[in-house]
Amino acid sequence: MVEEESLRVVHCGGSELNFRRAVFSADSKYIFCVSGDFVKVYSTATEECVHILQGHRNLVTGIHLNPNNHLQLYSCSFDGTIKLWDYIDGILIKTFVVGHKLHALFTHAHAEDSVFVIINKETPDIFQLVSVKLPKSSSQEIEAEEISFVLDYVNQSPKCIAFGHEGEYVAAVRDFYLSVYFFKKKKTSRFILSSSRSKKHAKNNFTCIACHPKEDCIATGHKDGKIRLWRNFDDDKKYTYTCLHWHHDMVMDLAFSVTGSSLLSGGRESVLVEWRDATEKNKEFLPRLGATIEHISVSPAGDLFCTSHSDNKIIVIQRNLEASAVIQGLVKDSNIFTGLVIDPRTKALVLNGKPGHLQFYSLQSDKQLYNLDIVQQEYINDHGLIQIELTKAAFGCYGNWLATVEQRQEKETELELQMKLWTYNKKTQGFVLNTKISMPHEDHITALCFGNAEKSENPTLVTASKDGHFKVWILTDDSDIYKQAVGWTCDFVGSYHKYQATNCCFSEDGSLLAVSFEEIVTIWDSETWELKCTFCQRAGKIRNLCFGRLTCSKYLLGATENGILCCWNLLSCALEWSAKLNIRVMEPDPNSENVAAVSQSSVGSDLFVFKPSEPRPLYIQKNICREEVQWGVFVPRDVPESFTSEAYQWLNRSQFYFLTKSQSLLTFSTKSPEEKLTPTSKQLLAEESLPTTPFYFILGKHRQQQDEKLNKALEDELIQLPLTENIPAISELLHTPAHVLPSASYLCSMFVNSLLLSKETKSAEELPDDIDMEEEKESEDSDEENDFTEKVQDTDNTDLGEDIIHQLSKSEEKELRKFRKVDYSWITAL
């Protein structure tokens, strides 16, 4: 390991995907979404992340396809820049520095080389829509200072602004009014809905807006679930609107289909509604999407929709309202009550997922594996309903047992508790409910732990509760004469002076059980359930409790709410040492003696790694994040690392993951940032060479001719080709069955052109794209030199004398690729 590399905190677990509307690429093959400081490119077919576009230094707030070149993508960020990307290769093309904090980005085809952004200039709450002219320049970083004001006092959310058809007007909503700005007339019209406090109109607030792509029609969503369709709004007096009402709660987003024939709407009901012909009667539904629909977007080709949901997923939906793919990050909708648990069987991270579900998240592949439906009740997503919450989960006996606790509390006194014990059935490879215990305790369960002793024939589970008891559950042979079954029964109930039991944990060998009752820690013998001894530090309630491991198994650690960390020696029953540390999370490493503790201070969270045997920490990392860390866990590595540096040795056998209050999952990495870049650049491995089809013969040749034309103009290099070359292609066209051909009108002009231009052809069979790619790579990354030279050699080897490779300048090559893509897009669509 190279010493100078420092430990960095890195994000994992597919950070937020639902911050803004997702954007489809022109051919619907890719879908883009903002994710923290990055833009992620996903394949709609495989749900895989193809590229991560990184370069912004702050939250990315808006993305849009370049209307003039649909292979490029604009993105804007809080860091005040607009960046232009080539998303196919994941390359940053240009950066425009605007200087203000950018809140949203809009483009449309009719605004030549300018984009629209939302900024806030003076007062913090007033946002303006401005247009930014993007100067043309060859340099990488350009200052874009030409800002012209369009609309004032807009909502900062991009859902509240929409551009009308042909870019003639822009409509914005805020609170109770809709304002429309006409670019040609340079005039703003304003329509106000009644906002009286009477019940009927109290929820008239606008929430979102969409403009019809073909007609002068604006759809607005409202807080009371109504959708209003505005027409004739160019006239202040004659304007009309019609209402569509299905949603019973706020309309979260609206979108028109590409042709404008249908309107899509969604909200908290998690039902996607398609209004055909903008009438109330013609509705189609796609229900049970799992969580609140936050955004809806439509692919430019019109074949796909997608909805972003509050539980951090994007669902790709086909035109016939059938979900075809789910891009799912770490579910972040609900609170994480269960903490971070590791499934010993799959090594997956387990935590709260969808409501009532446990999500299994593979850290190795950074992907959600599945959601396990624990509650098994239809989830009704409605405001104000009190749901059953999954509060605790624990695995025992190498993943053979799973214990879950669910609760529902409507009022203070009405607590419903249920504990379920699931066994992993090897035959069917799934969990099977073994025992269901209703009201295992009379109050909230605060801790749940399995006795993970080696003797697995006698599994033990301990639950601690606020009712002042802890219960020991054991697996007993429950068989009567009818069936052979095992089930869990309560074996022992313990309490200590009516104090609330707050934590429990087993020692490594399972011989001792430590239960903390508020300020007091009690130690119980797990054989006889006798109280062995008590520790009391009078330093506040115990927040975390854990035994030391391996050589430190004689120590017990406890962290209190008053910011004291205590270490007791179990042999001498005395306090070994204590330290003043406000600890939020304390996690022992299952593979070593180390214990990681995250403390909270006013500045941020700090990480301490120490061995219980010595009070001096092994490793300290200050300020791992600004927020409060809620949970942490050590995940054993499959293959141990070999950090020689003493400070990092604690990471050799396990990796530490932690979850912050805003539910971002973080971990430590020593890899340099460049290494993280590789997924994007490694895609350049092999240039695409699609197989030839009859159409390729016809159009591909023509395309090459066009390319050659360009080449000729530029390099004046021309090789004559016999005139007969074209004839087989024509005959092929004539012999191809008509039903597989594109429409005649499409082919005609090209075909005629190809006949006309037949003289200026040449024999080069393929585009010199590879070379260009290499050039780009080279400019990008000088590390690649070896590769590059090798490749050149390769081409030399294969060069059988018929290929002449042309060196093109970058812009030409871009141009070429554009042409090529234009031709391809319909071939592949067939």
Add this chain to the structure above:
Amino acid sequence: MAAGGGGVADSLSPAGVPCAFSPHSQAYFALASADGHLRVWETASNRLHQEYVPSAHLSGTCTCLAWAPARLQAKESPQRKKRKSEPIGTSNQTDLLALGTAVGSILLYSTVKGELHSKLISGGHDNKVNCIQWHQENGCLYSCSDDKHIVEWNTQTCRVKCKWKGDNSSVSSLCISPDGKMLLSAGRTIKLWVLETKEVYRHFTGHATPVSSLMFTTIRPPNENQPFDGITGLYFLSGAVHDRLLNVWQVRSENKEKNAVMSFTVTDEPVYIDLTLSENREEPVKLAVVCRDGQVHLFEHILNGYCKKPLTSNCTIQIVTPGKGKKSTPKPIPILAAGFCSDKMSLLLVYGNWFQPTIERVALNSKEPHMCLVRDISNCWAPKVETAVTKVRTPVMNSEAKVLVPGIPGHHAAIKPTPPQTEKVESKRKLGGNELSIEERLGTLDIDSKKEKDDLPQTNSFPVLLAQGLESNDFEMLNKVLQTRNLNLIKRTVLRMPLHAVIPLLQELTKRLQGHPNSAVLMVQWLKCVLTVHASYLSTLPDLVPQLGTLYQLMESRVKTFQKLSHLHGKLILLITQVTASEKTKGMTCPEQKAKLVYEEESSEEESDDEIDKDSDDNWDEDEEEEESEKDEDIDEENEEEVEDTEEKDDENGEDRDVASEKELNGDSDLDPENESEEE
């Protein structure tokens, strides 16, 4: 280092279809089935990740496939090369998959984009592609075919870099040396080529049949003292069609190599081989061989030098279905592929049929030579489209699961009798109970019924039925009695029931209370009656707490909502009923309780009666009663006449009894609080 061993695809046999795990973390498993579909499965969630049908899947089915190595290392500068062994974690996304077809073309499929990336045709093979190997570093691809040639492709340009004749017959398998400078090919003989010059470096006389798999097993030579040129001293492995031996060869410095160094024996033709590379001398090579018969053989061996005897496997893994019912016998489930996980301690097994395989991670910690895993794959046949999109798994919740609600034994820790003595007594009793044969029970029943015949008016009466039902545990009889709704009838029955039946009745009631709430409503009436009427009797029992512990817990949990109120209510009811009862009984005729045994001493009749009552009160138990009845059977017969005689006197005694019961009831008011407190 998973490699497709499926050199020969047999469409009929499930084993032997070309398949491979993705490199490094084995996140995916690609399988090209006989119907021409390529399916990629996620190993962690056992989910179909994607499916691809090549346009020419009917004419040119896929014959072999290989994952491209993750491309990370290619970019690193040489001084950082040490880190090659380190797992790259989430960033090493694998992408390209090379498919060789029966018509000689090679397809490169991008699993990230889910579409065909490129097609390698021009200048390539004109017959079936047998094996594809990616070069670890330079992005080259090697393929061999039935057309006797080996082709080196440049995947960047998708063009042929070099093509040479590999053998006089078809070339069936390839393998690239660990340092990337040599290539093994297998045709009629196994040849080792120098990649730079395309010259043959070594010949190995191979197998009699076409070699289906070739694989290097070590990356370092066994003797570390000698200078290492990258190839000399390395071992490699070969398996062939219809050959039950896997041969291990060593590349030696001397030119001629006749025989294999050693061999592994398996039960059938190997179709998929995976191994963990040994990185030093001490570390054994672990080898997992999937055979055509669907078994996996595991070998663990330190390679050093010759070994004449073929080695047998250390462990064999088989998978079978559970044999349901009597008829069906367990059937074997074929294993399609097996790959070592990166920790080298567990094995990913792919089994089932090729269109819906199950992927499971099996830990290899057992030392036993044969592992037989019982797996039920019948429900895997159901379409999983729904789960594929929503990714929700529903665990099984069937009625067999045990349900614990407050009050049911097991929900709360059982109240154990404090003195250990009682436990012994209990166990003794149990034993005694077990010893009772059915015949004997019937005997006692007969006697009972005889008695019933004797006094006809009582036969159908509830107390008798109840007592009989409790004794014989007759469900229907008990139902008949306990399901009555007539409150008066209940009262009278309870009043007249024999005292020894009180505890069994309570236990029966407890059992029934745990059932459906509707039936519990009826039972509550019974319970109330029993507790009010027989409170005094119960309070005298020494082992009341363990016997009625569950009932107590049940009651407590049921009345939790208004705990104090219901306690007060209960106490008041108890008081009032007993006061009224005592008033009533003055005028009522007493319920007759016939003594089962009358033991007459010389002294007066009254005394003896009292004594018997006491006896039964003190430690009257079901089993004891039975014991007694057993013992007393003889006596009974003898005494029968006497009993009949005494019956006449019973009427007289009735009044005496009345007095006695009244006494008891009056005495209850003292005992009562104690009883309640016990129950609290």
